[in-house]
Amino acid sequence: QVQLVESGGGLVQAGGSLRLSCAASVRPFSRYTMGWFRQAPGKEREFVAAIDWIGGTTIYADSVKGRFTISRDNAKNTVYLQMSSLKPEDTAVYYCAGRSSYLPTTQSGHYDYWGQGTQVTVSS
16 A cells, blocks of 8 residues: 655744655556645645656746745655744645656646645745
8 A cells, every 4th residue: 555654844944944744655667747735725736846767857836936946855755844934824734746757747646645734834
């Protein structure tokens, strides 16, 4: 059974930083593209960032470009999302997702596995 478990969410003031982690049970982890999505109350789930199987290619939503960084450690089966200069509009439940492909994508429907989500709240 494939599991993705997010951690690292919490409450932070605007301008602050958080690092989210997602531990994956998929094997081999290196064959999976990984992504982060988020969903704010009353809004649809939206793409945040994605990374290819070796970390050579990353893509970001325009709203987080320059502030968030996605990375992965294949030896630890973990993907990270470093979030800096956080804004109140970044408040959402953040989800980790895995895709059995070498190519990252922004489309949520192309991901095969999802975590349960972790709450990030940015106060003004």
